[in-house]
Amino acid sequence: MASFVHRIEVHYKKDPREKIRTDRIRSLGFLIDELHLVEVYTIATVQKDVSRAELAEIGARLTNPVVQDFVVDEATRALFEYAIEVGFLPGVTDNVGATARQMIEDYLGISFGEGETVSSSSLYLVRGRLAPDVLARLAATLANPLVNRVSTKTRQEYGEAGMDRVVPQVRLHELPAAGTVDLAIPDAELARLGKEGIIDPQTGQRRGPLALDLAQLHAIRDYFNRSGRAPTDVEIESLAQTWSEHCKHTIFASAMDDDLPKGLYKTCIQAATNEIRAEKGDRDICVTVFTDNSGAIIFDDEYLVTHKVETHNSPSALDPFGGALTGIVGVNRDTIGFGLGAKPCINIYGFCVGDPATDPKLYRGRDGTSPILSPRQILDGVVRGVGVGGNCSGIPTPQGFCWFDDRYAGKPLVFAGTVGVMPREHEGRKLFEKKAEPGDLIVMVGGRVGKDGIHGATFSSEALDPESPVTAVQIGDPITQKKFSDVLVKEARDLGLYRSITDNGAGGLSCSVAEMAKECNGCHVELDRVPLKYPGMAPWEIWISESQERMTLAVPPDKLENFTGLLARREVEATVIGWFTDTGRCVVEYHGKVVMDIDLAFLHDGLPKKHLTTTLVKAVEPGPLPPCPDRLGDTLLAMLGRRNICSTEFVSIQYDHTVQGGHVLGPVQGKGRVQSVATLTKVVPGSKKGVGLSQALFHSYSEIDPYRMAGAAIDTAIRGLVAIGISPESIALLDNFCWCSSDEPERLWQLKQAAMGCYDYAKAFGTPFISGKDSMFNDFSGYDEENNRVKVSVPPTLLISSIGIHSDVAKAVSLDAKIAGDLVYVIGGTEEELAGSEYFAHLGAVGSTVPRLDAATARVRYTKLSDAIAHELVASAYPVGHGGLCVALAKVAIAGRLGMDITIPGTLRPDFFLFSETLGRFVVTVAPDHKRAFETALGADALLLGKTGGGRLRVTGRTLLLEQEIAALEEVYKAPFRGF
Incomplete structure (x- = not known):
């Protein structure tokens, strides 16, 4: 218990962000006048008080004197009606407080002892009269009860004393031993x-x-x-x-029906990769697939690049900020844990959430208890979480997407990915290989263990319901992770100070240590040596906690002193917690008593095998075809304003995509700043090569034809890279299946169809899968406003991510139209394929024909186009995707702020030609003097549509179909998320 508690409040003299903060809250329906922010630091000590003079020095160093001032142990004076203070609950990671604590220790030359803390909180001073219920809703908007404490006072209650001094300390009862569990029960x-x-x-x-x-x-x-x-x-x-x-990915590993005795993973995903690699022979680009924390492909003769995409869906539903933050720093650790350690060099993201303009009334508990967070709160939180994770780690975040559907309101999907780079060898040692040896010491490095993150793995394996545990919520600490990332990858690895490494992700030490133990066939852990955030944790909690920023390493005993000394000099905690053996057992002690002794074979392979069966899903009734709209210009405006087509630049600009200096093609391109579908980054200084990234999903196709849905995602992810000039031969894929109701035979049939689509299309394109992840049971189960039981399931969703190596980034092309007079082509034919399309969704139609693709033919086309780009015949290229050809033309025109005069053939109904989502197509602009060479290179695949020029997009068929000012198109394209 702290003996001395002091409070420093830092406020703005003139807050430059006050208007933005106030406008955001007003946009959520709160009619306030102003929202001031005061940053609060609470310092609690036990043995020795901090002097008044020292507190003043600390306050000065927590303040920017140009725009801020501070008070010590006094209340901030301002004009306001209500004060709302938001801090963290005991045990929740407080990164700002931890950084302030380190600053104080460094400045004063002291060390805080046990029970001594520095905690941060945010004090919001509200101007404007609010009803009590509205004030309560505002407080709930500013905080998340799962991770935050909230205190609200009126101006009168605030008085002269201000807010209370609160010290968030965890107090647990000591649990010194493990208990036994009786399984002899009904x-x-x-x-x-x-x-x-x-x-x-x-x-x-x-x-x-x-x-x-x-x-x-x-x-x-x-x-x-x-x-x-x-x-x-x-x-x-x-x-x-x-x-x-x-x-364990039991659904993908289990036998299914009579035709898949080896399961979906081995039959569809792994088999496709194995067969592609065998066919390519010496042209195989893969280095490591499926066996390590990330997949890896060849970058050049000296380097390889890794890629991994994870999901953090369930935690993000409870705490969007913490869930997304731990998702991104967690997948960073997958990169650091690849081989002997790769350097994280690019982050990517993906958010599937409900419409942020809606506020569905759904509850995890009866009688309106435990309400879900609104889609807007989830979106704000996950965007901020990924931003903090990447920006604070110094990792560029150029690539990502947002997707909106009301079926994601109960449980969002949050994707987080990281690309890493590492030398293939160092002093004759292959850095992409690792192996713990018997006798190596088990060393845990990084953050300490707390109750946060307990049952994270098991929680993520189930639907979200009233019993979902709040201890599964974590908040990551990217600063701690950055420190150990640098010392491991930039120093310890090349000094040969460890033999193996992995991250403490799902299951914490219980999984990381036991997984590494497979390399040497045994481990022995002394659990009481694990450093804790606070005393009183039970042994089972220590063993399975997923507290963040931790890695497990195998360190030879003769290297331990050098290893721990190096980490200590870099202010990274490293602790020996046991040793690896060859006993074939996982043995865990706690205070000298064995609390776990299990055969490794049973621990890893004792899982009972399942045999799953599927049931054919009936075809969706297509319904009548909608009539062609009279005013296609208005239709185009409406399409550009749809949330799944419009600009999400408000996300992109929050992320630093130029740090590390490798930026080539970024998240928004052209003078008109249009969202790109592919980015390009240099990751090896001095090399002319770069890493291209793209992603695609078509969840709206999955209920109609999941097989073609998978094909559409694979094709579009590949086309994104081809459009910037990457050859299909240099592209690899990652799969992320996010399914719902995964114990229902109908949903399993859809999953099976999608997996078979992955096999067929990956094989046809010759693009191997190098990594993947599946997330099952993405369902919300709870209650509505009338206490009725409800279930909200995400649509079956497959994200395909692509990574490719660009041979010369100087020849890459962006998406924007460049010069008036350039020729405009569509590459690839257009068919009447609108089922599940954004256009039919706009019209309220369904349809039955999901786009199909001859992948083998498309592969040849893509090679021709990437060759044409390499020969500098192309000024811009953009893959046709959601919304069809007319949307793609509009985006290319907006990006260049350059009009187009287009003529389309009369082979299809005009609106179908313009808005069909037929796969395999690109919009390309070409300089007139390259016309002959380009058309010779592409042959019949290239259809000349018109040319660029002027300030309007004009489309003619047999008659004038639409004519719109580019400025008007840009306005509607950017309007939906302006002010977010």
Whole structure:
């Protein structure tokens, strides 16, 4: 308990962001006049007080004296009606407070001891009269009750004393030993144990989901019956993490129907890659696939690049900021944990959320308790989380997307990816290979362990419901991670100070240590040596906690002193917590008593095999075709304003995409700043090569034809890279399946069709999968306003990410039209394929024909176009995607702020030709003097539509179809998210 508590409040003399902050809150419906922000630091010490003079010095260093002032142990004076203070709950990571603490320690030359803290909070001073219920809603908007404490006072209550001094400290009862778990119980009780967790002996409450089904629990019971003893809670929790859907991907691994005895992963994803690599032979670009924390391809003779895309859906539904932040820093660690350590050099993101203009009334509990966050709150939080993770880590974030659908309102999808770069060898040692040896010490580096992140893996393996645990929520610390990332990748790796490394992600130490133990066949852990954030954690909590910013390494004993000394000089904590063995067992001790002793073979491979069956989904009724609109110009304006087509520049500009100095083609391009679908970044200084990235998803196709949906995503992700000049032969793919109701045969049939589509289209394009991830049970189960049970499932969603190596970034092309008089082509034919399209969604139609593609033919076309770009015959290129040809033409014109005069053939109904989403197409502009060479190169694939010039987009068929000012198109394209 702190003996001395002081409070420093930092306020603006003139806040430059006050208007933006106020306007944002007003846009959410709160009619306030002004919203001031005061930054608060609470310093709590036990042994020795901080003097008044020292507090003044600290305040001065927490303040920008040009625009800010501060007070110590006084209330900030200002004109306001209400004060709302938002701080973190005890145990929640407080990055600002931690940084302030380090600054104080460095400046004063002191060290804070146990129970001594520096915590941060935000004090909002509200001007404007609000009703009590509106004030409560405003406070709820500014905070998240799962991670924040909130205190509200009127001006009168605030008085002279101001807000209360609050010290957020965790207080736990000591739990010195592991308990045993009785599995000799009826199946009904066993099933409840798997769903709700072990009963805590102190509280009598269930600890949270194990996500174990009856067959799995029976297998565990049989194993321990053979061992002649009951399992400990540490062993049950460890098995639950290791066997979770999140970690073991049981649905993709299980036999399915009669035709897939090896399951979806081995039959579709892995098989496609293996066959492609065998066919390519010496032209194989893959280095490591599926076996490490990321996939890797050849960059050049000296370097390789890695890529991994993760999902953080369930945590982001509870705490969007923390969920997205831990998602991005977590996938950064997947990069650091690849081989012996790759340097994170590019971040990517993807957000699938509900319409931010809506506020669905859904609740995890009955009677309006535990409401879900609104889509706007989720969007704001995930955008900020990825931004903090990347910007604070010094990693550029050029590539990403936002997608909106009301079915993502119950549970959003949050994708986070990282590209890494590393030398292939160093002093004769292959850096992409690693192996722990018996006798190596188990060393944990980075952050300490707390209760945050407990049951994260098992929680992510289930639907979101009233029992979802708040302990699954974490907030990452990118500054701590940046420190150990640099010392490991830039120093310790090349000094040969460790033999193997992996991140502490899902399942924490229980998974990272046990996974590394497979390399040498055994481990022995002394759990009481693990550094904790606070005393009183139970051994099972220490073992499975997913507290962030931690890596596990295998360090030879003779290298330990050099390793720990190096990390200490870089202010990174490193602790020996055990050693690797060859016993074939995972043994864990706590204060000298064995709390876990399990065969590695059972821990990793004892999971009972399933045989899944699917049921054919009936075809969607297409409904009548809508009539052609009379005013296609107005239709184009409406299409450009759709949330899934319009500009999301408000996200892109929050992320630093030029840090590290490799920026070539960024997230917005051209004078008109149009959102790109592919980016290009140099990752090796001095090299003319670069890394291209693109992504695609077509969830609106999945309910109609999931097989073609997969083909559309693969084709579009590849075309994004071809459009900037990357050859299809240099492209690899990543798959992220996010499915709903994954125990329903109909949903499994859709999943099977999509996976088979991945196999066929990847094979046809010759683009191997190098990494992937599946996330099942993306459903919300709860209540509506009338207390009716409701289930909101995400649409079956497959994200395909592409990575490719550009041979010469100087020859890359952007999407914007360049010069008046250039010729405008569409590459590839157009068919009447509008089912699931943005155009039919705009018209309220359904349709039955999802775009199909002859991938083998398209592959030849893409090679021709990338060759034409390499020979500098192309001024701009843009892949036709959501919204069809007319939207693509408009975006190319807006980007260049240059009009077009276009004539389309009369082969299809005009609106169908303009808005069909037929795959395999590009809009390309070409200088007139390159016309002959370009048309010779592309042949019949190139259809000349017109030329650039003027200030309007004019489209003619048999008659004038539309004519719109480019300025008007740009205005509607950017309007939906202006002010976000």
